[in-house]
Amino acid sequence: MFINDKPKWIVLALESGFDGVFVAADGTDCPYLRDCTERTARHVKEAQELLSGKGIEPERVKMAAICSVCGEAFSRLINDFYSRLVELGPIRVRAMGGDISQKILERAELVQGSFEYDVVVIGGGIAGMEASLDLAEMGFKVLLVEREPTIGGKMFLLSKVFPTLDCASCISTPKMAAVAHHPNIDLWTYSEITRIDVKGRGDFEITILRKPRFVNEDLCTGCGTCEEVCPVILPKEYDYGLRGRKAAYIPFDTAVPKKAVIDIDKCIFCGQCERACPASAIDFTQRPRIYRVKAHAIIIATGYRLFPAERKVQYGYGKVPNVITAMQMERLLSPTRPFNSVLRPSDGKEPSSIGYVLCVGSRDRTVGNPRCSQVCCMYSIKQAQLILGALPLADVTIYYMDIRAYGKGFEEFYQKAKAMGVKFVRGRVARIEGLPNGNVRVIYEDIDEGKVKLAEHDLVVLSVGLLPNNDDILSKIHGAKIAVDELGFIVTDPSAPTQTNVEGIFAAGCATGPKDIPDTILEAASAAARCAAYLRSLRQEKVVPVEVVANGGR
Amino acid sequence: MSKREFTLDKLKRELGIQPPKELTEYVREITTIRSKIINCLRKDGELTVKDISLKTGLPENIVFWHLMTLFKYGIVEPTEKTDDGYYKYRLRGEAHG
Numbered sequence: 012m013f014i015n016d017k018p019k020w021i022v023l024a025l026e027s028g029f030d031g032v033f034v035a036a037d038g039t040d041c042p043y044l045r046d047c048t049e050r051t052a053r054h055v056k057e058a059q060e061l062l063s064g065k066g067i068e069p070e071r072v073k074m075a076a077i078c079s080v081c082g083e084a085f086s087r088l089i090n091d092f093y094s095r096l097v098e099l100g101p102i103r104v105r106a107m108g109g110d111i112s113q114k115i116l117e118r119a120e121l122v123q124g125s126f127e128y129d130v131v132v133i134g135g136g137i138a139g140m141e142a143s144l145d146l147a148e149m150g151f152k153v154l155l156v157e158r159e160p161t162i163g164g165k166m167f168l169l170s171k172v173f174p175t176l177d178c179a180s181c182i183s184t185p186k187m188a189a190v191a192h193h194p195n196i197d198l199w200t201y202s203e204i205t206r207i208d209v210k211g212r213g214d215f216e217i218t219i220l221r222k223p224r225f226v227n228e229d230l231c232t233g234c235g236t237c238e239e240v241c242p243v244i245l246p247k248e249y250d251y252g253l254r255g256r257k258a259a260y261i262p263f264d265t266a267v268p269k270k271a272v273i274d275i276d277k278c279i280f281c282g283q284c285e286r287a288c289p290a291s292a293i294d295f296t297q298r299p300r301i302y303r304v305k306a307h308a309i310i311i312a313t314g315y316r317l318f319p320a321e322r323k324v325q326y327g328y329g330k331v332p333n334v335i336t337a338m339q340m341e342r343l344l345s346p347t348r349p350f351n352s353v354l355r356p357s358d359g360k361e362p363s364s365i366g367y368v369l370c371v372g373s374r375d376r377t378v379g380n381p382r383c384s385q386v387c388c389m390y391s392i393k394q395a396q397l398i399l400g401a402l403p404l405a406d407v408t409i410y411y412m413d414i415r416a417y418g419k420g421f422e423e424f425y426q427k428a429k430a431m432g433v434k435f436v437r438g439r440v441a442r443i444e445g446l447p448n449g450n451v452r453v454i455y456e457d458i459d460e461g462k463v464k465l466a467e468h469d470l471v472v473l474s475v476g477l478l479p480n481n482d483d484i485l486s487k488i489h490g491a492k493i494a495v496d497e498l499g500f501i502v503t504d505p506s507a508p509t510q511t512n513v514e515g516i517f518a519a520g521c522a523t524g525p526k527d528i529p530d531t532i533l534e535a536a537s538a539a540a541r542c543a544a545y546l547r548s549l550r551q552e553k554v555v556p557v558e559v560v561a562n563g564g565r
Numbered sequence: 566m567s568k569r570e571f572t573l574d575k576l577k578r579e580l581g582i583q584p585p586k587e588l589t590e591y592v593r594e595i596t597t598i599r600s601k602i603i604n605c606l607r608k609d610g611e612l613t614v615k616d617i618s619l620k621t622g623l624p625e626n627i628v629f630w631h632l633m634t635l636f637k638y639g640i641v642e643p644t645e646k647t648d649d650g651y652y653k654y655r656l657r658g659e660a661h662g
Contacts, residue, residue, distance in 0.1 A: 113579050233658065243588075244595050246632060255634035279584040279592055282573045295576040301645050332626055358625040359614040359632070361650040539621040 012226075018058035021072055025062065031096040032058075033089060034074040036458035045239020048076045059256060068099055077336040078414065090322070090379070097319035112276050119220065122410040128154040128197070129546055131217050131306040133484055137528060138520025138535040139312035140186045145539035147195035151546060154304060155190060156219060157200045161266035163187050164314055168249060170344035172528050173393040174424035179528075180346065187267040200268065205301075209490035213307040213515055215548040223297035225273040230292035233261055233269035237293060243277055250349040251339045253356060259284040261349060306514045307549055308542050311493075312535065313484055313502065314520035318372025318380065326371060326473055331445035332357035333556035337367075337390060337474045344397045353401050355470045357449045362469035365398060366453050367391045367409040368440045373525075374412065375478025382498060383526045384476035388415045391474045392425055408434040408466065410455055418527065438464075443471055477525040491516075500524045509538035517542050595631075603632050603640070603656065606608060611653040613631050 021032045036051035037044070044050065051074060059069035073092045077085050121267045132143045133158030133380035143155045155162070165186070190196055199221060206218040226237075243258035257430045258277040261269060273284065285293040320328035320336050325332050355362050369391055373384040388411065395407040414435070416425040429435065440455040441463075451471045457464050479499035487517070489514040494502040501518040502512045509517045519538035520531040576582070606612060609620065615631065618625045632654055635638045635641040643652040 101615070110585070111580075111582050114582060118580075239638070242596060243592050244631075253633065254630060254637055277588065279572055279589055280577060280582075282571055285573050286573050292574065295572040349637060351636060354629075354652070356626060356629065358618075359629040359651060361646065361652075363650060 018054045018061060021055070021058035022061045022067075022288075025067055025071055029515050030099070031071045031073070031092060033092055034072065035077040035085070035298070036074060037076065037078070045552070063381075070095055070114075071447070073522065080442055087320070087379075091100050091358075092317055092321055097321050098316070103265065111278075115223070115275060115297055119301050121301045121303075126154075126302055127305040128152045129306065130308045130310060130542055131156060131215070131304060132310045132312060134164070134312035134314055134520075134522070135159070135162030135167040135198070135200065136312060136314045136520065137183060137186070138314065138522070138531050139310070140183075140190050140314060141166070141532050141535035142310050142519055142539040142542070143190055144186065144193065145192045145544060149543050151543065152307070154198045154201050154202060155196055155198050156217075157167075157198070159262070160188075160201045160224065160270075160272040161262045161268070162190060162198065162200060163265075165338075166528060167263075167265065168338070168345065169341050170346075170397055171393065173389045174418075174420040176393070176396070178346070182528075184265050187265070190243040191267045198268075201272065204484060204487055207309065207488045209488065209515075213545075215306045215309055216513065217304045217306055217309070219302045219304055221300045221302065222462055223275075223294050223299055225271065225275060225293065225297050226271045227292045227294045227297075228268060228270045230290045231270045232290050232292075233266075233270070233271065234289065235261055236287050236289060237271050237273075240283040240287045242281060242283065243274075243279055245274070247349070250342050251336065253339055253342060254349040261262055265347075283330055298550050305546065308517065308545055310538050310542060311484060311511070311516065311518045311522050312480070312520050312538075313480045313522045314402055315525060316480045318378070318382065318384075318478055320371060320473045320475050322378055323371055323375075325442045326368065326440070326441045327445060327451075328473055331443060331451055331471075333362075333445070333449055333451050333469065334471045334473060335395065337387070337472050340394050340472045341390075344394060344401065353398060353435045360449065360469065361402060362405060363402070364406045364468045364470075365408070366451070366466065366468040367395065367474055368443070368453070368471065369408070369409065369411040369474045370476075371473040371475045371506070375476075380476060380478065380498065382476075382525070383415060385415070386525060386527050387474040387476060389418070389421055389424065392416075392428045392433070394472070396431060399431050399433070406434065406469070407432075408436055410436050410440050410453070412439060413437070477521060479522070488513075493518075496524075507541060509534055509541050515545060517545075593617055598627060599635070602628060602635070606641065606654065606656045611655045613647060613651040613653050615651065617654075 024032050031062055034055055037047040041047040051098045055072055055074040057071055062069050073196055075088050087188040129151040130146055130153050132153055132155045135155055143153045147153050167180045167183040172179050191198055201224055202219050202221045205220050208216040210216060226404045236258045237259040241257035241259040244255040246252035247254055247256035249263055258274045260273055261271050342349055369387055372378050374379055391409055398405055398407055412423055416422045430457045437459050438457045442451055442454045444452045446452055451468050455464055481501055486494050494512040496502050501511055501519055502522045503523050509519055511518050520534040602617055605617050606622050614625050614629045617628045639657060641654045642657045643654055646652050
């Protein structure tokens with residue numbers, strides 16, 4: 012798309028339903044305007060400001076100076092831009108009500124007072140919870156900050172863990188409760204770090220925005236009445252869109268805290284929740300609160316994000332109805348599953364033939380991620396075993412490049428799956444197509460036989476890789492720069508694997524690279540121990556007062 | 566006894582906000598879909614996704630998505646499974662002959 016002096020055209024495109032606009036400016040060799048790039052950049056900046064004012068993410072507009080020989084660069088830029096748009100989600104749902112959250116954000120008030128902690132832990136997944144609990148047990152005052160309305164991260168969404176097949180939520184739920192009740196941990200959910208200032212040795216100032224739930228947490232009993240009466244139904248994030256949730260909702264039954272939250276951008280202001288709430292807990296007058304918190308150390312435990320499967324266009328995710336991701340299959344196999352059984356989403360049929368495609372978005376240079384995600388082989392084998400438990404007559408086929416069963420008990424787990432009847436086909440899947448009856452055709456190369464073959468399944472699962480989830484937090488650090496590797500995972504000291512290049516900032520779990528749950532917990536415990544040693548060294552130097560008093564503010 | 570002032574009214578007054586038209590239209594649309602599915606089950610008892618789709622004219626994937634949402638909110642429940650692997654669903658607590 013070419014523009015001249017019309018930033019409003021870009022805004023109009025996004026308001027008309029386009030998810031993003033890529034502006035290709037000419038370089039300095041433009042025969043008409045030598046300053047084309049500068050002019051276009053001004054227009055793009057103006058368009059982004061207009062979008063911000065409307066509550067639409069400015070990242071939906073991207074510009075680059077592209078000349079006639081920039082084919083490869085263009086392809087890379089478009090791929091990156093597409094990936095970002097997938098993360099942002101469709102514009103329609105996002106744009107609805109954006110003005111409202113913006114107006115509410117403008118009412119944010121700075122909370123006066125002293126808020127001081129030994130450690131701020133960023134991220135309430137299994138790594139953040141483990142590190143917080145370990146430090147709290149050692150007597151340090153911890154503030155755990157979680158962006159979502161509940162802690163638990165991704166682990167509580169899983170069915171079982173490999174290779175022991177222990178119940179994932181049975182492990183994570185007691186930890187979630189322990190975090191909430193520990194006297195040395197303050198838990199701030201639905202809160203975002205907006206800035207981190209590195210001021211000196213053991214001296215960090217962290218600015219935190221606590222978003223309003225529009226529910227008084229002291230009064231809410233988590234009864235769910237608001238959710239029952241709310242008329243708005245939206246895709247439920249915790250079930251990866253497989254079913255709906257309301258605009259007034261409790262994230263899930265074992266949420267911590269088990270308090271309702273109102274998605275104000277999707278609220279139609281019918282007032283039914285407020286009239287129905289038996290505890291009179293709904294409070295639309297709540298404002299966002301900004302806190303400035305002092306801390307002597309930070310642990311980054313922001314976890315991972317899943318590879319957006321839409322990017323592998325040839326695999327049809329988002330277009331072929333019965334192609335789902337492995338995380339969606341985890342939900343289908345979980346005790347808190349969204350359906351009444353393992354069913355395919357196009358028509359509710361119980362699948363009798365299920366195919367798994369491994370290495371989707373990992374070990375794949377075409378999507379910019381050459382690294383192995385370490386867990387996909389094993390979680391796929393685990394799911395195959397669980398499917399055979401839930402649907403004993405089903406056929407499960409796993410298409411793989413090579414099986415990486417590297418950990419303790421992993422090889423035996425792989426052999427057990429084979430013995431149970433899981434079919435392993437060594438081959439790379441080229442394309443996936445939808446068939447009129449809802450079935451899915453897989454076109455693949457069978458490496459052992461050296462032939463291109465076709466297979467038909469009721470349901471196909473894409474075993475997606477793990478990507479870094481650090482960009483947002485790292486860009487907010489001022490006064491120091493955390494080193495990341497070429498993929499964006501945090502680089503740690505090889506001789507102290509949880510220590511970043513910035514003194515006093517530690518990292519744990521998938522923030523430093525893909526890993527399984529036991530390794531994540533191990534690394535979180537290591538980060539806590541390193542952090543404790545660091546805090547003690549500060550105290551011995553008397554940089555930090557011996558007795559640190561935390562001010563709650565829950 | 567004075568009339569209770571709702572905090573929502575206060576917010577609307579202070580910020581002068583209304584829900585976007587696009588959102589209210591969306592809610593109207595999904596409410597209609599939901600009603601069609603519930604009325605269909607109320608009238609005909611136990612049905613598969615395909616049955617509901619044929620009777621309402623709604624696509625099967627839309628029917629199934631709403632059915633599963635209704636299932637999780639305790640409004641519908643599965644009954645028997647057909648030979649070709651489809652479950653039948655009915656309104657919870659409603660007996661049908």
